[in-house]
Amino acid sequence: MLTTMSAAVRRRHVDEQIRRLESRLVREHDKVPPSLVHEWIERARARLGGAPVQDFVPLLVERAVRTSAREFPVDSSGLSGTYLSNWARNTARRLLAKELPRRWAHTEGVARRAEQVAHLLPPGEQDLLVAAAWLHDIGYAAELVDTGWHSLDGARYLRRAGVSPRVCGLVAHHSGAAAVAHLLGLADGLAEFDDDRGRLRDALWYCDMTTGPDGHPTTLDNRLAEIRRRRGPEDPVVRALDINVDERRAAVRRVHRLLRRAAA
Incomplete structure (x- = not known):
């Protein structure tokens, strides 16, 4: 015994x-x-x-x-020099760096991860991923707040700025936004943007869900636990996990399989 x-x-x-x-x-x-x-x-x-x-x-x-x-073969090609990704980085920096430095640190980490996994996508989608990574959380900036849901507010700002509809849709629907929008009564607003279901969306979700709030890489389980601790059980994002956590896990698994094959 x-x-x-x-x-x-x-x-x-x-x-x-x-x-x-x-x-x-x-x-x-x-x-x-x-x-x-x-x-x-x-x-x-x-x-x-x-x-x-x-x-x-x-x-x-x-x-x-x-x-x-x-x-492990490190892809060092980089995608930060294009017009779209430069604009996205500068826009995110202007909106987040001073006002929300921790959110900016997270954004920088997500963009770094996007550059590292972009090679999994067709050439025409790689820049879209990096741009969406820079822009996915700009809706938290006070200047952009309208509905109070950052995914929707950020996407509407980008649409007004004339950004590619695909990038707007990626920002609007990133990391399970649909479930949160439903809880907030904003599903009709989110429906203004197409949900680009496929490898490109999976890649953005992967980058967001494997980057902590301080910009450091993390595992999916640690990221989910951190979200629950930081936001608390009554927060709509945490409540939405009961609806979309399997969808988040599935997106991360699909990208992981692609990365594993690419590294073989």
Whole structure:
């Protein structure tokens, strides 16, 4: 009985070490998609599950992940020099950097991730992804607030500015916005914009859902937990998770599969 309980305590201790290790490795290897880091950890841990001394498992997992990260092909082509992405970055900076510095930090992180995964898309969609990443949260700026729902307010501003309808739609519908709009009574307003269902939308959701509020990369589970803590149970975004969390997970999984194949 004591031996069984002791083993259970040790497993919980290793589990906690692995969780902390994952958060650290995701941040250190910020050019590697967080979902791939998570997969490498789970794969290494599965191989070591039968190790007689579990205390060494976190160290061995870390070594395995670092080896995979060194071998990961980093795409350094970059898409920040186009007219659209430059305009998007400058617009987001003007609206967010001074007024909402943490929101700006998150935006910068989402845009970095977008540049890293854009190669998964056809050439004609890569710049749209990077631009939408820069612009997805501009609706939080006081200058743009109208309905109070940032996805809709940001998209309407972009439409007035003559931005591509596809970018407007990506901003309007990013990361499960439809469920939140329904709870807020703004579904008709959101319907003004097409929901660009497909790989491009998935990629934007992936970038947003694997970037923390401070701009650092994070895992989907940590991101969801952070949203719940920060906003509280009564917030419409948190309530909407009961409706759209599976949709968010599915989008992240689809992009993860593409990244895994691209890295193979």
